[in-house]
Amino acid sequence: MVAFLGGCPMRKMGLALAFATAVPLSGCVQTRQFADLQFTPPQGDYKLLVLRPDVSVGSLTTGGMVDPRADWTDQARANIIAALRAQQAARGGKVQILEHRNQVPGVTEQEAADFERLFSAVGNSIVLHKYLGDYLPTKRGKGLEYTLGEDAVRLGQKSGYDYALFLHAEDSVASTGRVALGVLGLAGCFVGFCAPNVGGSSQLDYAGLVDLKTGEVVWFNVVQAGSQVPGISFGDLRTPQGSAQMVERLLGRMKPGLAVRRAAAESH
């Protein structure tokens, strides 16, 4: 746990983070993406399959536990799907967003489930070795080098899609009690015991893009947002605006791979 005010311990800080540090005691958003060296963000006439978004929203109790909330989760999922549709419409691709596993054309529910589980395992490895600090020396400087293998290619052939996108979002909203606890901590500052940063609402979102022609995970992004001070929010997934903001943070600035960027820089 990092207990300091207003800052974030990440090396690469996004624009939103710069904003966050400019406003002490505020929320904090971190985002860091990885791409295959040869990755070019899909544009134009591509077919994208969005697997059922994995969403959960809960209430952060006074004591710091997350109480899952079914109604908030349903609301957030609907908002996120709407935001995804709007965002992808602007890119020009043909998109299908799954709400159930049996909706992939030409693919059984079990195959879709296996595909989701495979991604979940690979995604966990990516997070472990790219974000958590267990960096692998053999993967250094190679961008994103992970694949879902032949199964993903077969899924692409059967369903006719070019890309598959996985999306995970979890949000915990500070309860009234948690906010009060923060206020109590802040009030303590006047008597010499200052603890306003008990931790408030927090969000963890990640997305991965799989090229169904090769089976490779070509792009991955994690957005973490949180306020150390309860009561300060930064995009609530329960609102359409909050969801749109999250989708934009996560998918809006999809960067090409390093090799592609270098080539582009050289040609200038």
Place this chain on the structure above:
Amino acid sequence: MCVCCPEVSRRSLLIGGAAAAAALTTGVAQARVLPRDMVPLVGPGYRPTEKDEQGIWQLMDRAEEEISGSNLLITDPKLTGYLRDIIGRVGGPAAKDFRIYLAHIPDFNAMMFPTGFAVVFSGLLLRMRNEAQLAGVIAHESGHFLRRHMIRSWRDQKRKTDIFAIAAMAAGVGGAAGGVYLGDYVQLAQLGTILSLFQYSRAMEAEADAMGAKNMADAGYAPIEMANIWEQLIGEDAALSSNWKCWSAPRSSSPPTCWWDFSCKRRRRGSLFDTHPSEGSRMVDLRADAAEVTVPGRQYETGRERYLARIGAIRPMLLDDQVKLNDPGASQYLIETLAQDGWNGLLRFYEGEVWRLRNRHGDDLRAAQSYAAAVAYPDAPADAWRWHAISLMKAGRTGEARIAFTRYLTMKPDASDAAWVRQMIG
């Protein structure tokens, strides 16, 4: 007047502290929970009505979707139907609502999820000596659901953490309260985190025991079998091979304790029997429960024949899984426990496998004796003949070895090593 002020505040602080401490302590040294006091708290077709429980149910429905489609499940309808029949007998008012899944995991475990689906590990089926024992475990798990333990435990934890956070803050040790700031990508393993939160207090385990004993007896199963399971478990734990105990823990004069980390066999954590203090007293309570729920004159069954008939087909697989855990002490204990109901070729063969795989000085001879004993039974598996033949070969008794090899090939004509065996026969 003001002289009393510090006095009052100190006292109120003490009272507050005591209240907080009391709230944080789970029951110690409770009296036995009586089966007759155990009334199911849910009726048929129960659905949650409160927000927090609805949230948990939604998450658990997701978990069930994953579990029910897992490739770890044994889906043989003969076995799953058997488990469903049993939970239908001992599940009380929710009997028709329960779902039960059998996972191919060689460990002693069964768990009930908050929405009323249970997962039974295959290792449990190996250890149960009769249907009443299996019904006892299932009745215990059903008891957790019927007494709404998941949501009660969840609310209890919320209350405790709330009190702790406020108390910590008010007491001016606020640093401790900040331990939940995100910075923690481990949240990706969210599902696991959720499951780990459903750990019941000992009071709840006692309730589940009492509720289970009652439902078991009502269904006509011999309630004493629940205490017998516990006795077997204690014995198995004691028999765990020393290399599974905490060999990396600091050496001291105190007896080895099991830290729950990778240096130990992580047994039964968050599971059915996860209350390792006072194992003995739990067994005593279970015996008292059994006496209480037994109606004089009524017939109670153990269902041993039916049990063996239903799980007979997978018993070789269960034994094989256990032996390959490479825990010779526990495997041997288990085999001997099962053999209390009579030795047979299968058990003798796996006894030999335990020695052969342990491979210490003299173990080859022990194994050879077990194989020789195994093939004397009509139910000896083909592999018993194979290893019996190899042992004979090593002992220089080639003539007898050839006969045993031939017997192996007769039983398993398309064995993968048939060519080699034919060559050995010569």
